[in-house]
Amino acid sequence: MKNTALDTKRGRFDPGRFNYILVPLAAGAAALFVGGLVLLALGANPIEAYIGMAQGAFGSPNAIADSLVKAVPLLLVGVGICIAYRGGMINIGGEGQIVMGALATTAVVLAFPFLPGLVLIPLALVAGLVGGGFWGGIAGFLKARFKVNEVLSTVMLNAIAVQFMTFLLNGALMDPSSVDNTIRIPQTLRFPPWADLPRLVPTRLHFGVLLAIFAAVVVYFLLWRTSVGYRIRAVGFNMVASKYAGIPVNRYQILAITLSGALAGMAGAVEVLGVSHRLFTDGSATGFTGSAGFNGIVAALFGGLHPLGVIPASFLFGALLTGANSLQRTVQVPGAFVTTLDGLVVIFVVASQIWAKRRATQRVLAETTPRPATPTAVTPDVTP
Amino acid sequence: MPIETVELRNVSKRFPGVLANDQVNFDVHAGEIHALLGENGAGKSTLMKILYAMYRPTEGEIFINGKLAELRSPADALANGIGMIHQHFQLVPGFTVVENVALGLKSSRGPLTDLDVVTKRVQELATQYGLSVEPNALVWQLAVGQQQRVEIIKALYRDASLLILDEPTAVLTPQEVKEFFDILRRLRDAGNALIFISHKLYEVMAISDRVTVLRDGRVVGRVKTADTNQKELARMMVGRDVITRWDKPPAQQGPVVLKIEHLSAANDKGITAVRDFSLEVRAGEILGIAGVSGNGQRELAEAIAGMRRATAGTIWVDNQNVTNQSPAQVSASGVAFVPEERMTMGVVREFTVAENAILETHAYPPLANRGVFDFGQINDHCTRLVREYDVKTPSLDTPVKSLSGGNIQKLILARELDRAPRLLLAAQPTRGVDIGATEYIHKRLIEQRANGTAVLLISEDLEEVRALSDRIAVMYEGQIVGIVSPDSKMEDLGLMMAGIKGNDANPSTC
CATH class of the missing domain: 3.40.50.300 (P-loop containing nucleotide triphosphate hydrolases)
Incomplete structure (x- = not known):
């Protein structure tokens, strides 16, 4: 009894395992299978459709590059979702935070177009972080100060951000030439070329991919290797014990969702600097973001709410989105089908996590040396 | 038919990976209070839940009055005269005492209630055993001790002649315990069989006629209460001598x-x-x-x-x-x-154990330098705490929720005392x-x-x-x-x- 076999070899904290790789993959396969049934109902050949999708996503260097580019905002948002979730906050406000980040970036680029790229790009990226972080922080503040549920406030902040962007694009930020010609397209001037994120290879693949992966690694480091991350996680698990430990709970809740928003804001910045080179809207809520604020949540869930897990998960989703575009061409299925597939993936991933958790609990009883389950998925109403 | 004897023979209960009861023999007969003593997790509750048919035994048999009994559900157990008073009362707070007693029973008037009949019987039982309680009082208005009496009345009303009492004194004041023990003695003297589950030695000494001690799911001793003492019981329960009285040096009081x-x-x-x-x-x-x-x-x-x-x-x-x-x-x-x-x-x-051990000190050197953890230092610190305070854990990475209450408490104590308060x-x-x-x-x-x-x-x-x-x-x-x-x-x-x-x-x- 006295002799405890104390294992002191490992010199780090358990990073909330994402080693249940098979479970989400199986869930993804199941989603594809049910999606196949839907395709059959639509009168299309599912195998043909999926081959078409695969070709659209991986068929050429350009296709692969597009898939990666699509994955970038998902990864950034998804990593942000991880921070918020670990801090006990559910951030549904990715959309609004992307928009605010993009707006801040745009404002900086348009205000200082004369700066050299080496100064302008970092400055614009930081502006994106600040813009998104500010927007996320509002929800955090409302929760800490007035106990406003952050799910509600972030959703409402989404609507405000989109309207704010539309307002600016129809006024202050509108391309002056468009105003002069009275065409009045709700978009800004194209940014100066030196504000473009550098291309990595001669495709549309830009520097943002590396930035996003780097962000995921930094967040992993932050959450499991620093005292700030420790506090975020402590608050997320148990506010009473955190307060007892002397952690200012409110401040860390606000911090978690602010960081989460900052990463989404960075996604917006990368989109305008790397892809569209201007801010635009088609007037719809998701016209600019392409629903990355929501899809990022799905990617985060798929990645086990672990920043490193989100890397492969978002690349998979990026491929899914890119492949879906080619569906229309190959089998004449509405591109909206990918939304269906998205929804199916959410259902199966969430279900599989609940299943995995239950199984792990049973194994705890069986082994008496329990292993914790995969982090419980937040199950927000994600309707991308 | 009232219970004369109940006997559990070679009862084992296996949960996935855990043997909660291992070949346990236990018996109780009319007119005695048999205490079931053991530490948390020794298998007392499991054994009693088997007797009350909330669990089915993996092996073993139950004999009631010498005949093999097949108990399929608590209702079955109750029909055979076995009643259980749970630690957490199963009462409807907004109902009166009588309504709680009548709950779930067939009325003698078919679709109409017969609360007056129930009231009469409740009063009879109350007088007989000294279970004084106002039949028409709402349960939430009653003190905890009185609620417990309602639970006993419920069981007696259903003709239980064997009462299983699961840690009944945990919620009572010393005065209430004294009254409660008087009630138990009266119940015993009226020819009921009682099983008293507890881990409090002095209570077991005070109330029981026989004691069975469980440790790690096995019976480690059965003695007549008159022939034993607290020290011996504690030794059986823990497996070694236990200090319960401390010789403190006189206080050196400071400011x-x-x-x-x-x-x-x-x-x-x-x-x-x-x-x-x-x-x-x-x-x-x-x-x-x-x-x-x-x-x-x-x-x-x-x-x-x-x-x-x-x-x-x-x-x-x-x-x-x-x-x-x-x-x-x-x-x-x-x-x-x-x-x-x-x-x-x-x-x-x-x-994990390590993460909890640094709950208050994680942000300061030497555990963290400019906010970045030094895992070498954290490991050394936590290893020392765990060793010094005898926290039994498989590793520092074990989630705290899988440790026993005692070990969690030792870990908390280690963390708090290490700061030399x-x-x-x-x-x-x-x-x-x-x-x-x-x-x-x-x-x-x-x-x-x-x-x-x-x-x-x-x-x-x-x-x-x-x-x-x-x-x-x-x-x-x-x-x-x-x-x-x-x-x-x-x-x-x-x-x-x-x-x-x-x-x-x-x-x-x-």
Whole structure:
């Protein structure tokens, strides 16, 4: 009894395992299978459709590059979702935070177009972080100060951000030439070329991919290797014990969702600097973001709410989105089908996590040396 | 047919990977109180749940009056005369006593209720066994002790002649325990069989006729109560000798460390729970706060620790005003707090042993440098704590929620005492903790006293308070009824815990 076999070899904290790789993959396969049934109902050949999708996503260097580019905002948002979730906050406000980040970036680029790229790009990226972080922080503040549920406030902040962007694009930020010609397209001037994120290879693949992966690694480091991350996680698990430990709970809740928003804001910045080179809207809520604020949540869930897990998960989703575009061409299925597939993936991933958790609990009883389950998925109403 | 004997033969219960009961033999007969003694997790409850047919045994048989019985459900058990009084009462608070008794029974008038018939029978039972309770009172208005009587009446009403009592005294004051034991004796003398589950030795000694001791799911001893003593029972229960009485050196009292003046604080519902409370605790003494649960002890501890707002009054630690400071500031003033809410406040259940061991110190060197963890240092620190405080864990990476209560408490104690506090607040430090760990925790508290720490011990376990304290303050409805010597008579303390100021409860030398 006295002799405890104390294992002191490992010199780090358990990073909330994402080693249940098979479970989400199986869930993804199941989603594809049910999606196949839907395709059959639509009168299309599912195998043909999926081959078409695969070709659209991986068929050429350009296709692969597009898939990666699509994955970038998902990864950034998804990593942000991880921070918020670990801090006990559910951030549904990715959309609004992307928009605010993009707006801040745009404002900086348009205000200082004369700066050299080496100064302008970092400055614009930081502006994106600040813009998104500010927007996320509002929800955090409302929760800490007035106990406003952050799910509600972030959703409402989404609507405000989109309207704010539309307002600016129809006024202050509108391309002056468009105003002069009275065409009045709700978009800004194209940014100066030196504000473009550098291309990595001669495709549309830009520097943002590396930035996003780097962000995921930094967040992993932050959450499991620093005292700030420790506090975020402590608050997320148990506010009473955190307060007892002397952690200012409110401040860390606000911090978690602010960081989460900052990463989404960075996604917006990368989109305008790397892809569209201007801010635009088609007037719809998701016209600019392409629903990355929501899809990022799905990617985060798929990645086990672990920043490193989100890397492969978002690349998979990026491929899914890119492949879906080619569906229309190959089998004449509405591109909206990918939304269906998205929804199916959410259902199966969430279900599989609940299943995995239950199984792990049973194994705890069986082994008496329990292993914790995969982090419980937040199950927000994600309707991308 | 009333129960003459009930016998469990070679009963085993296997949960996936755990053998909760291993070839257990147990019997009880009419007219005796048979105590089932064992530590938490020894398999007492499992065994009784098998008898009450809430679990099916993996192996083994149950004989009632010598005949093999197949019990399929609690209803089945009840039909055979077996009733169980659970630790958590199964009563509808908004119903009257009679309605609770009648609940689930067929009325003698078909679709119409027959509450008057039930009332009559309830009154009969109450008179017969001294279970005085107002039949038409609403259950939520009753004191806990009275609710327990309702549970017993419920079982008797259903013709149970074997009563299984699962830790029945846990919720009672000493006075209530005394009355409760009288009831049990009457039930026994009327020819009922009783099984009394407990881990409190002195209660078992006081009430039972025979004792069966379980350890790790096996029967380790069965003795006539008259032929044994607490020491022997404790040894059987734990497997070694246990110290329950400490020889403390006389207190080396230093200056006043904790000074509370006219403190008031509200409970979670906003009702004043601590009112105009004043107290001093000196360095090198253990001041025990005795009282029945819910008399403001929890709120008092939390107010001192900065976890709860003081609505009035002042708290001084080492002449420093810490009233309504943040927990971090209070802690920095040299206050360590072992909270009553061990699993929700004392630890982050999902965190590992190591993560919990650094709950308060994680942000400071040497554990972290500029906010980045030094895992080498953290490992060394945690390994030392775990070794020094004998925390039994498979590894530092084990999630705390899979440790036993005793080991979690030792971990909390390690973390708090390692900071060499000036004041130690220990709230219910051994509640739900097994004897071995209790002994260890007591040893550490006394060690703190010898080191010159001021210790405020809050406990509902009167034995514990008496064994450890230099002075005992009895708390009732948020106030101190009196401060007495630990040698005061149990009865006097009991009266004070009920709010009655003993006119001759010798206030001794305090």
